[in-house]
Amino acid sequence: xxxxxxxxxxxxxxxxxxxxxxxxxxxxxxxxxxxxxxxxxxxxxxxxxxxxxxxxxxxxxxxxxxxxxxxxxxxxxxxxxxxxxxxxxxxxxxxxxxxxxxxxxxxxxxxxxxxxxxxxxxxxxxxxxxxxxxxxxxxxxxxxxxxxxxxxxxxxxxxxxxxxxxxxxxxxxxxxxxxxxxxxxxxxxxxxxxxxxxxxxxxxxxxxxxxxxxxxxxxxxxxxxxxxxxxxxxxxxxxxxxxxxxxxxxxxxxxxxxxxxxxxxxxxxxxxxxxxxxxxxxxxxxxxxxxxxxxxxxxxxxxxxxxxxxxxxxxxxxxxxxxxxxxxxxxxxxxxxxxxxxxxxxxxxxxxxxxxxxxxxxxxxxxxxxxxxxxxxxxxxxxx
Numbered sequence: 001x002x003x004x005x006x007x008x009x010x011x012x013x014x015x016x017x018x019x020x021x022x023x024x025x026x027x028x029x030x031x032x033x034x035x036x037x038x039x040x041x042x043x044x045x046x047x048x049x050x051x052x053x054x055x056x057x058x059x060x061x062x063x064x065x066x067x068x069x070x071x072x073x074x075x076x077x078x079x080x081x082x083x084x085x086x087x088x089x090x091x092x093x094x095x096x097x098x099x100x101x102x103x104x105x106x107x108x109x110x111x112x113x114x115x116x117x118x119x120x121x122x123x124x125x126x127x128x129x130x131x132x133x134x135x136x137x138x139x140x141x142x143x144x145x146x147x148x149x150x151x152x153x154x155x156x157x158x159x160x161x162x163x164x165x166x167x168x169x170x171x172x173x174x175x176x177x178x179x180x181x182x183x184x185x186x187x188x189x190x191x192x193x194x195x196x197x198x199x200x201x202x203x204x205x206x207x208x209x210x211x212x213x214x215x216x217x218x219x220x221x222x223x224x225x226x227x228x229x230x231x232x233x234x235x236x237x238x239x240x241x242x243x244x245x246x247x248x249x250x251x252x253x254x255x256x257x258x259x260x261x262x263x264x265x266x267x268x269x270x271x272x273x274x275x276x277x278x279x280x281x282x283x284x285x286x287x288x289x290x291x292x293x294x295x296x297x298x299x300x301x302x303x304x305x306x307x308x309x310x311x312x313x314x315x316x317x318x319x320x321x322x323x324x325x326x327x328x329x330x331x332x333x334x335x336x337x338x339x340x341x342x343x344x345x346x347x348x349x350x351x352x353x354x355x356x357x358x359x360x361x362x363x364x365x366x367x368x369x370x371x372x373x374x375x376x377x378x379x380x381x382x383x384x
Contacts, residue, residue: 016090026102148267157214300374310334
C-alpha cells in the first residue's frame with residue numbers, strides 16, 4: 001500500500017503525464033456494509049472509461065484501466081478497507097491510498113490529478129502517530145480523533161531487535177579460553193565480559209537508538225506528526241534517554257498496545273494524550289490571527305485572501321473542515337468568480353486557496369468549524 005505523506009512530499013503526484021485518472025469513494029471497515037464497496041468502485045471505473053472514450057480510442061483506454069480493474073478483483077484488499085479510498089493512475093503511476101476519513105464519490109479524467117480530498121486529510125490538525133515499543137519489537141500506528149490503524153513502517157525502520165542488531169543478540173557477550181595445554185582433557189572455560197543483564201541493557205539501548213533514528217528520518221521528518229510512545233514505564237525511560245526525535249511528546253501511554261483490549265482503547269488513550277496539544281495548537285493559531293488582524297496582517301475575506309495568496313503574502317492559512325465555497329480563482333489576477341458547484345468549470349475556492357498557499361510555501365491547517373476564528377471558512381495570517 002502506498003504512503004500518502006511520502007508521495008505528496010516527493011511531488012510524485014505532481015509529475016504525472018495526462019490523462020490522469022482520479023477515483024475517490026467512501027468505504028466501510030466491516031461486514032455487511034463493505035459488500036457494496038467493490039460494486040460502487042466498479043461503477044466509478046466505468047465512469048472513468050466513459051470519460052476517456054470521449055477522447056481516446058478503446059484500444060488505448062483499456063491499458064489505462066487495467067490496474068484499476070485488477071484492484072476491483074482483489075478480494076483481500078476489499079476485506080481490509082478503512083473509511084475512504086483514493087486511487088490515482090497515469091502513465092507509469094498507479095497509487096492506492098486507504099483513508100481514515102470518508103471522501104465523496106468522484107471519478108475524473110483530467111490533465112492532472114484531483115488532489116484536494118487528499119490535501120484536506122494531510123493538512124488536518126488532529127493527525128498523530130503512535131509507536132508501540134518493547135525490548136524486542138515495535139509497532140507503528142497512525143490516527144486522528146476518530147480512527148487509529150496500524151501502518152507498515154518504512155523499510156529502513158527496524159521492526160525487531162534481531163532486525164536491527166543481527167544474530168549477535170542471541171548469546172551473551174563471552175570469551176572462550178582453554179587452560180592446561182593441549183590434550184590435557186580440560187574443558188574450555190567461559191569468561192563473561194559483563195553479566196547477562198548488562199549485555200541485555202546494551203542491546204536494548206542499541207535497538208532503541210536504531211528505532212529512534214529510523215522513525216525520525218523516515219516518518220516524523222516526513223509527516224511532521226506528533227509521536228506518542230506506548231510502552232511499559234521502564235521502556236519509556238530507556239527510550240527517551242536515547243531519543244533525538246523532537247516530535248516525540250513528553251506524555252505517553254504507559255502500556256504496550258498488545259496489553260490493551262482493543263485498538264479502539266489504544267485510540268482513546270492516544271487521543272487523551274494528543275487532545276491538549278491539538279487544542280493548544282489551534283488556540284495559538286486563533287490568538288495569532290486575532291492579534292494580527294488589527295495590524296492589517298490577517299484577513300478573513302476570501303476575495304482579499306486570494307490576492308494575498310497569489311502574491312505569496314500568506315504564511316498560515318486556516319481552512320474550515322467540511323466547508324465548501326463554490327467558485328474559481330482567476331490564475332492571473334486572483335479575482336474570485338463565485339457560482340454553483342454543479343457548474344463543470346467551478347470548484348471549491350477554499351480548496352484552491354489551500355493548494356495555492358502550499359505551492360507558495362505557506363502552512364495550511366484544516367480546522368473544525370467550532371474552532372474557526374471566522375465565519376467565512378478561511379482565516380489568513382500574513383507574512384508581511
